[in-house]
Amino acid sequence: xxxxxxxxxxxxxxxxxxxxxxxxxxxxxxxxxxxxxxxxxxxxxxxxxxxxxxxxxxxxxxxxxxxxxxxxxxxxxxxxxxxxxxxxxxxxxxxxxxxxxxxxxxxxxxxxxxxxxxxxxxxxxxxxxxxxxxxxxxxxxxxxxxxxxxxxxxxxxxxxxxxxxxxxxxxxxxxxxxxxxxxxxxxxxxxxxxxxxxxxxxxxxxxxxxxxxxxxxxxxxxxxxxxxxxxxxxxxxxxxxxxxxxxxxxxxxxxxxxxxxxxxxxxxxxxxxxxxxxxxxxxxxxxxxxxxxxxxxxxxxxxxxxxxxxxxxxxxx
Amino acid sequence: xxxxxxxxxxxxxxxxxxxxxxxxxxxxxxxxxxxxxxxxxxxxxxxxxxxxxxxxxxxxxxxxxxxxxxxxxxxxxxxxxxxxxxxxxxxxxxxxxxxxxxxxxxxxxxxxxxxxxxxxxxxxxxxxxxxxxxxxxxxxxxxxxxxxxxxxxxxxxxxxxxxxxxxxxxxxxxxxxxxxxxxxxxxxxxxxxxxxxxxxxxxxxxxxxxxxxxxxxxxxxxxxxxxxxxxxxxxxxxxxxxxxxx
Numbered sequence: 071x072x073x074x075x076x077x078x079x080x081x082x083x084x085x086x087x088x089x090x091x092x093x094x095x096x097x098x099x100x101x102x103x104x105x106x107x108x109x110x111x112x113x114x115x116x117x118x119x120x121x122x123x124x125x126x127x128x129x130x131x132x133x134x135x136x137x138x139x140x141x142x143x144x145x146x147x148x149x150x151x152x153x154x155x156x157x158x159x160x161x162x163x164x165x166x167x168x169x170x171x172x173x174x175x176x177x178x179x180x181x182x183x184x185x186x187x188x189x190x191x192x193x194x195x196x197x198x199x200x201x202x203x204x205x206x207x208x209x210x211x212x213x214x215x216x217x218x219x220x221x222x223x224x225x226x227x228x229x230x231x232x233x234x235x236x237x238x239x240x241x242x243x244x245x246x247x248x249x250x251x252x253x254x255x256x257x258x259x260x261x262x263x264x265x266x267x268x269x270x271x272x273x274x275x276x277x278x279x280x281x282x283x284x285x286x287x288x289x290x291x292x293x294x295x296x297x298x299x300x301x302x303x304x305x306x307x308x309x310x311x312x313x314x315x316x317x318x319x320x321x322x323x324x325x326x327x328x329x330x331x332x333x334x335x336x337x338x339x340x341x342x343x344x345x346x347x348x349x350x351x352x353x354x355x356x357x358x359x360x361x362x363x364x365x366x367x368x369x370x371x372x373x374x375x376x377x378x379x380x381x382x383x384x385x386x387x
Numbered sequence: 388x389x390x391x392x393x394x395x396x397x398x399x400x401x402x403x404x405x406x407x408x409x410x411x412x413x414x415x416x417x418x419x420x421x422x423x424x425x426x427x428x429x430x431x432x433x434x435x436x437x438x439x440x441x442x443x444x445x446x447x448x449x450x451x452x453x454x455x456x457x458x459x460x461x462x463x464x465x466x467x468x469x470x471x472x473x474x475x476x477x478x479x480x481x482x483x484x485x486x487x488x489x490x491x492x493x494x495x496x497x498x499x500x501x502x503x504x505x506x507x508x509x510x511x512x513x514x515x516x517x518x519x520x521x522x523x524x525x526x527x528x529x530x531x532x533x534x535x536x537x538x539x540x541x542x543x544x545x546x547x548x549x550x551x552x553x554x555x556x557x558x559x560x561x562x563x564x565x566x567x568x569x570x571x572x573x574x575x576x577x578x579x580x581x582x583x584x585x586x587x588x589x590x591x592x593x594x595x596x597x598x599x600x601x602x603x604x605x606x607x608x609x610x611x612x613x614x615x616x617x618x619x620x621x622x623x624x625x626x627x628x629x630x631x632x633x
Contacts, residue, residue, distance in 0.1 A: 250493055257475050268466070269490035
């Protein structure tokens, strides 16, 4: 990696990190939620953007991270930081298992998307019924705002932690993009047989990608549950997070490092604005999201970041 | 170096390859020819690990590799090109070749250096920074060759790398192939362009309807009545002979 590779990432992180210094609680709430979606979208993008495997079930990883973090604290009295770490590992493990079944059966394209959606839905129904996950009521983490508990009086601290996570994942994605794993992942995406002929272990490559994607999206779940101190099946394993993760990545720029973050901020920004204009109509922001997705795929298939890159870079034909 | 023993491949009711054997000695350029649909590409699929044979064995440098995955064979030193070129469309030419180079070089700088060296060898240097999808047919054929070479193979399987090229492009690429062999890479090539087979191969196998019908130096194989009939139809060899006498 060169300094030029890191410059846009550093610029974005600094820009984001300044906001909590003067932001109101409402703005911080907005920023935090957008960053959680950004993190989930970064996970989706690693698998979908770089690896070409479009997951519709990012919720399976998000919910696993969130539930694991909450349940370990409530049921076993595990420290919150440790619980969050284990939540991330659990997300990676669930992702690996789903990937192993789906990729070994050579599922791809819409079949892979459907299978991941099915897994997320199964988890949602199980979490809604099981005692360990608190059934339909979900789990409530006891309010005890001390840094040792991964709870903070100030929302700004949470925002900074989220910014640090998002920034770290951007650096990770850049490193992957510039290394052997990234080249092999893109090769498998573009042409699996040609990649195998060149000595790329396609199954192992895809499993590594989905495990990393699972860990990153699970981290978003861990942050979410520590902030709101509440998790239930609808939030953790609901389709909302799966849809927002892929929307943010697609609108922002599939297969780009900055895309998911820009996409999440843009989507949530537009969503909040419309809620302000037309608060009478519930779900108007979702209608707008759908419209934005259609417009992106039709007119800017490489997303916001991809289109900007094409505008600024002179064409080499 | 490579030995294919009595390989058969059945797709449902179709017997694509029937009891075919061939041997490629170290350092040789061996040709595999035959009419369309003879099973040449299927046999390549069996050798490179994409298609498991129904019966028979494939051995490379003494080791039985019949059931091994393609990527493991690539690690052993077998590389192949595809008849229908398969560039990674989202990557530049340099990155395409680097995917092959990453097999033996974990670090990006080394892999890119290797990619550049290979590009020089096959004449892709001016196109290195362009997109792979922007290449001409001849360029894509060279890219197939470059990617396979970047894995630093000991055995190179070439599936019709000359098809679709015009005579001057063929003239340009023949010395490239010879240079690759002189660099220590053994080559097995499927080819329809007889001019190239005659110029390059020391040894030729002829596959027709899944069976090996002839084997020997190219000149002798071309005069073999069984080979002529396989290409031109039953009784042709005799008619040609009569025609020559008349």
